[in-house]
Amino acid sequence: MSDYQPISEHLDDVSGAREDGHRKMDWARQHMPILADLREEFRDEQPLAGERVGMAMHVEAKTACLVELLAEGGAEVAVTGCNPLSTHDDVSAALDEHERITSYAKRGVDDEEYYAAIDAVIEFDPTVTVDDGADLIFRIHQEYPDLIETIVGGCEETTTGVHRLRAMDDDDALEYPVFAVNDTPMKRLFDNVHGTGESSLANIAMTTNLSWAGKTLVVAGYGDCGRGVAKKAAGQNADVIVTEVEPRRALEAHMEGYEVMPMAEAAEKGDVFLTTTGNRDIITREHFEKMDDGVLLANAGHFDVEVNLDDLSDLAVDTYEARDGVQTYELEDGRRLNVLAEGRLVNLASPIALGHPVEVMDQSFGVQAVGVRELVENGDEYGAGVHDLPDDLDREIAEIKLAADGVEFDDLTDEQADYMNSWQHGT
Known part of the structure; x- marks a missing residue:
């Protein structure tokens, strides 16, 4: 106990x-x-x-x-x-x-x-x-x-958690139903893109008191979170490099105007590195050895495994706190690599961090709330495993938000609905 x-x-x-x-x-x-x-x-x-x-x-x-x-x-x-x-x-x-x-x-x-x-x-x-x-x-x-x-x-909020649960589900180890709240449009398209993008960059800037303009930012991973970070950083006049392991996402980043290259190459070019993958060992010893003096290392993934701090500690001859939330690792040749928030979620774990914007989390937590309500009212309809939240619940949150913001939108006519739901309409 x-x-x-x-x-x-x-x-x-x-x-x-x-x-x-x-x-x-x-x-x-x-x-x-x-x-x-x-x-x-x-x-x-x-x-x-x-x-x-x-x-x-x-x-x-x-x-x-x-x-x-x-x-x-x-x-x-x-x-x-x-x-x-x-x-x-x-x-x-x-x-x-x-x-x-x-x-x-x-x-x-x-x-x-x-x-x-x-x-x-x-x-x-x-x-x-x-x-x-x-x-x-x-x-x-x-x-x-x-x-x-x-x-x-249960309900699961974040990308990393959903990945873990899907792995459990694949192994038949998840023994009760869980909604993948992270995967709903009202969470993924706003929390991950706008929330992570805005809050990560804002907290890095506030923690370091440094500007984004003219910096080269290396974004590791081009999922929804990485896409948001890249878009918001470009909007603040940073140069953005993307690293990826999934060819279609790498191509998407390329077609959207970002440089795409392996981390081994990006390590020589970046001023700031921000990991958004949910995976481990994204930045390791081989990358640290190539980085310039003064780079910033931050993580926006859920766990503190993306920047390998054991490797960095092994390379360092001295470590000290340069600012609140910034730990400097000084290497033998005098280069200083600066880790923010101990490699944990930079938008939540740094000393002044406040997380995602309030309006964004209103949407995500609205989805959580109706997910809990659905489980209590209709939980018997779901077997053990990972489930998508019913789409009508996600739409419910969108409609509440639009009404609160005074935004009106169209409805399908009966004829339009019939047309969209029929296979019999041809040329």
């Missing part, structure tokens, strides 16, 4: 932290019309009454609004962090004050504390899981398999 205590037991000034956390959450709520709309429905209809939701997420103000929404919908919620450096302790403390929420999330934990907090959430006996990176789901399957029988399903 885990004896890990909620965040309130770890803080010296709990009341002050709660006040700061509530202030951050109040600001986020003002800019999250989708969650505001769903909050009215959830409060009135109590779709989650009697459920216990276990969550492993980046616990900051925007996430807190989702956690609060689930509790307002009738659920008992236990939440912890999904990254050791992304929790805002004041927000975690504010959540923990809610009568139906227990927050174990705490910033700066080591591996032992990180998993002790996850175990505490699991021992809450969740009937629904909400994950960002799949650590919670994996831990349940590995250490608490007896609980699987009472879990109706």
Whole structure:
């Protein structure tokens, strides 16, 4: 049994932290019309009454609004962090004050504390899981398999987590249904492209106090996140190089005007390197050996495995903190390579990071909320494995967002709908 205590037991000034956390959450709520709309429905209809939701997420103000929404919908919620450096302790403390929420999330934990907090959430006996990176789901399957029988399903937020879950599914190791929230258009096309693109570049600039104009940025991976980073960086007058392993994505980047080359070549040209692949060992010793003095190394993938810091440590003769959130590795020849946020998610783990823009996360967390609602209401219709979220739920979130922004759009006429759904119309 885990004896890990909620965040309130770890803080010296709990009341002050709660006040700061509530202030951050109040600001986020003002800019999250989708969650505001769903909050009215959830409060009135109590779709989650009697459920216990276990969550492993980046616990900051925007996430807190989702956690609060689930509790307002009738659920008992236990939440912890999904990254050791992304929790805002004041927000975690504010959540923990809610009568139906227990927050174990705490910033700066080591591996032992990180998993002790996850175990505490699991021992809450969740009937629904909400994950960002799949650590919670994996831990349940590995250490608490007896609980699987009472879990109706889960939602997974991020690309890396969905990759892990699909691998589990392929091995017949995933034993309850999970919605791949990351793969819905309302998440993938906005959170991954605009959210990752804007927040990663903004946090690198704020952490370093350096400009993008005139820099050469090497973007590793041209999926949705890499595409967003490249587009936003080009818009700030950076030169962009893309590295890829998938030929069609490499061709797409080439056709969109970016230089495409292997990392071994890009290592000699880049001023800033940003990994977005979800895979390990994207930048290693052979690349470090070719880099110029002063380069910046950052990661926007979920886990801290894309920039191989063991290789870099082996090359370094000295390491020191050059700025808050910037660790400098000095090599024998005097070159200095600078790692941001310990190689973790640069848009969430650097000391001043605030994550994706509020409006973007309103969409993603709206999708999470209706996903949880669907599992509670219709979970028996889904077998064990990874599932796409029903398209009508994704459209529901888009319609709420358009209405909130005052944007009207057309509907198909009956004749148009018939034409599109018929195979009998020819030339």
